[in-house]
Amino acid sequence: MKVGIPRALLYFKNEKFWTTLFKEMGIEYILSPETNKEIINDGANLAIDETCLPTKILLGSINWLIDKCDYIFIPRIAYAHGQQMCTKFLAQTDLVYNTFRDRNPKLLFYDIDNKKVTAERKAILKMGKFLHIPKNHVKLAYILAKQTQLYYEMFRCESQENVVKNSNKNKILIVAHAYNIKDKYVGEPIIEAVKNLNCEPIIAEYFNAEQCIQASRNVSKTLPWGYNRHLVGAIEMYKDNIDGIILLTTFPCGPDSMVNDMIIRKYKNIPIITLTVDTQDGTAGMQTRLESFVDIINFKKGNL
Ligand code: SF4
Incomplete structure (x- = not known):
């Protein structure tokens, strides 16, 4: 099974988390290419005019991925850091399904619909169950993926604080x-x-x-x-x-x-x-x- 990850929107918030998670769960994944004019034009043709540019990039990236993988990864996230998200992130799973409904898309997602700190872990375990991966295996993959993302962000922040100081x-x-x-x-x-x-x-x-x-x-x-x-x-x-x-x-x-x-x-x-x-x-x-x-x-x- 191969999962397609669109290089757009939440990918840029979670890149180390998501890629480590799939690697540790033993799931093959492919990423859509860096944004280019073709992806933008495809996204703009698929979206209604009022759609924001990052969502158009998302749709263009999925258009690139859709025939190259078994599932498109597109989580639904209502809260992050205990804070509410822009409505686009709540709607994106449904938006993608409806935009590509003629091509019968198979979507893989986790769903964070409350503010609790445990919500993400629970949602990932549920996704692991859907993929028939043993629970302990998913738990370990989740911990490693969270740590990888955390260290990446800490290092990035420290480096930048040094630049600000010096x-x-x-x-x-x-x-x-x-x-x-x-x-x-x-x-x-x-x-x-x-x-x-x-x-x-x-x-x-x-x-x-x-x-x-x-x-x-x-x-x-x-x-x-x-x-x-x-x-x-x-x-x-x-x-x-x-x-x-x-x-x-x-x-x-x-x-x-x-x-x-x-x-x-x-x-x-x-x-x-x-x-x-x-x-x-x-x-x-x-x-x-x-x-x-x-x-x-x-x-x-x-x-x-
Ligand atoms: S905050 Fe919402 S509307 Fe604005 S660019 Fe992000 S997803 Fe689009």
């Missing part, structure tokens, strides 16, 4: 969801552009999620979406160590449009630029805007 360059915090900043088409060109302007890109997503979510309570008591809390909390924690903020979002994202507006009103003393990536233009034309943004930072610091 770099003399302008430090630009890029505030973007994991599936945007780590995507080849969406986030990578922005990271490269920041580096080419001799600045240090600092990725909000790479800071510790629990600590950031806690810090986000200084900014808003009511903000509903956990992933946005993570990003807002990163700004709150590192606001005195950064020189500017890029709000990198994808069109049309409801949560980001509200939260980014709040960020702009709250952090008035930090230069902020909003960059929106869409299906048609990608990151074209953003270089000039970033150059002007870095000029503003240098002017503010008296270096221009």
Whole structure:
């Protein structure tokens, strides 16, 4: 049996967890390719216009995978870190099934539908049962997979904190969801552009999620979406160590449009630029805007 994992959305939050889990359970998997224009166009053709770009990338990635594997892996996750998720993550299993219903897709998923810390483990055990894998085998695979993801995130966070402490360059915090900043088409060109302007890109997503979510309570008591809390909390924690903020979002994202507006009103003393990536233009034309943004930072610091 071969499982297809779309390189989109939650994959970028769980890549080490998922790939270790399948490896340890003895299940073969394939990943869809890095996002490219063909995947975007396929996703856009399959989705309705109002769908956000990351969901279009998901659909395009599944379109690539669907004839190459036995099951498409597409979990339904309502809560992460005890926080509510954007509705897209609750709907994605049904969305995928209905979009591809003419091709009779076989979906593999786990379902997290409550806030309890044990919910994920229970959901994975249930998926293991569906796959006829012995319970103890799944339990062990789950522990190893969680540890692998945890160490990966800890190492990433520590490395970045060292950069924040020690770099003399302008430090630009890029505030973007994991599936945007780590995507080849969406986030990578922005990271490269920041580096080419001799600045240090600092990725909000790479800071510790629990600590950031806690810090986000200084900014808003009511903000509903956990992933946005993570990003807002990163700004709150590192606001005195950064020189500017890029709000990198994808069109049309409801949560980001509200939260980014709040960020702009709250952090008035930090230069902020909003960059929106869409299906048609990608990151074209953003270089000039970033150059002007870095000029503003240098002017503010008296270096221009
Ligand atoms: S938060 Fe925005 S970009 Fe992410 S899945 Fe929801 S609508 Fe799409």
